[in-house]
Amino acid sequence: MTSKDVEATSEAQTGGAAAVDSVTVSDVRAAMDAAYPPALAESWDKVGLVCGDPKDPVEKIALALECTDEVADQAIADGAQMLVVHHPLLLRGVNSVAADTPKGRILHKLIRAGVALFAAHTNADSARPGVNDQLATILGVHPGAPLAPQPAPGLDTWTVKVPREHVDAVAEAMFEAGAGTIGAYDKCAFRLDGQGQFRPLGSAKPFIGTVGEVEKVEEARLEMVAPRAARSAVIEALKDAHPYEEPAFDIVSNEATGLDPEKAVGIGRVGELDTPMPFKDFVARVAERLPTTEWGVRGAGDPDRIIRKVAVASGAGDSFLDIVGKLGVDAFVTSDLRHHPVDETLRAADFCIVDTAHWASEFPWCYQAAIMLREKLGVPTHVIEIRTDPWTVAAS
Incomplete structure (x- = not known):
């Protein structure tokens, strides 16, 4: 799905922005929190409103995976009053946001332009539908039970x-x-x-x-x-x-009780592939359906093994390798994998592994969130398609 698809879908649903009632930063925050509850975020995570006045009006929302200088510039140029991202700008502690620091420069730029910044990170990974549902669906995998179920929020x-x-x-x-x-x-x-x-x-x-x-x-x-x-x-x-x-x-x-495992929240998803295929063809499908990066897509395992059941974990997922090994899957799709964990897993377990670029596995969620916000609030949304994957050159 491209930003044009989002624009076309949303225009058909809302009839354009002219008839939209006044929407504020607080309204956008409430819609995001309802779709991706902050209670689902990991204890170390920092999600929510990063900057901006909750009372300020919002006439257009931009979305991106993360807020780089280039993304901030584009959001401002697009006339957005709010930028929604997946990766928190202030995830790790800082003691200054002065305008001559990398993060401070971005914050000052946004504040001066009247653009609020909001992040939904591991809460969006765990929510339904969320980042992992989007990844599974794009790859033709039924988004079933999570790899790491969380107690359902009451x-x-x-x-x-x-x-x-x-x-x-x-x-x-x-x-x-x-x-x-x-x-x-x-x-x-x-x-x-x-x-x-x-x-x-x-x-x-x-x-x-x-x-x-x-x-x-x-x-x-x-x-x-x-x-x-x-x-x-x-x-x-x-x-x-x-x-x-x-x-x-x-x-x-x-307290919530008796939840269907396929409705449970948590990071990762496990499900059946829509069409069984050899592993080499499945790797090709992953490369074809995810956004293109210099990192590309790598596969580890028997190229001819037939893939029927797949686990996915958007972003860095090597911490789930041991868990996946107990689920009887044929393949596991995740990102940021290292040599030794993959090598040791292949020796000890019986499944293939697909390694993608971190950005590529999570970016498609931006379209999901864009459509949700447009449907909920009636405000125009725009996905900034700048590739913020840090790897820019590849050679073989």
Whole structure:
């Protein structure tokens, strides 16, 4: 899929940007967090909003695998107000973001141009659909169970008391922030009408009632569920939409149980190949379907072995070699592999190995995220197709 495909698909779905309501950096953050929950990120990872004012408007979103100087320049030239990337710019600690440092230079450039920067990294690797689902699908592999399953993030049950005439507005705001989705259904909620009461004290500025007097109001009790990772976004949306100065709401945490392994979140995917083929042909398919790099695609194993079951792990995946060896797969596709781990694996296990460029295995996710944002927010999106793979020359 190319950026033109994304543009065409999104234009057909949204009818163009002219009719889009005002969208903010906060709205984009909420949409990304709902699709790729921050709770799924590895403990060492640094995901989320890197720079930018959550209240700033966003009329166009650019996406790339990582924010280099060239990517930042292109996002600015494209007229984007937000840049969404996979690799965090500030993953490792820094003690300065001065404009004469490499990372500081990029941040100053973006801030001066009014471009917010957001990163979804290992949370996007583990989410469904996420980076690994995109990689598997492109290669013709069914995106089944993850290589490293994570406990499913539980849901919050929300209970909010709202004046009856405002309940629809509050519910809609909570839906937009990620609440109210159960399986294949969205906008799920329960409502019970009743009567609430309160007495505003001296410092209060009540929407309804008089300071010092007990007020009784016809209210609705609104209930719905939301992913725990969306809690902050739902709270913000609820408070913005609720007419009361101090809205009353409860949040009860629930644990997820009994999840289908093929719906489980986690890094990597294991599944059947759509068409069994010799390993040499499968390596050729990987090279054909992933973005081209100087690194290319390498295969280790019997060229004539028939490949039926495949494991994939986008990005650096040599830590999964031992796990893959226990899954009965015919091939494992990942990136950044080293000589000795591959050599030792081939001696001890019975599967073939495909090594791709790190950038190539993850870049296709940008199109997935672009379409998701366009569908969710109705804002034009554009994938910056600059190849940021660091390897620029190859010889054989």
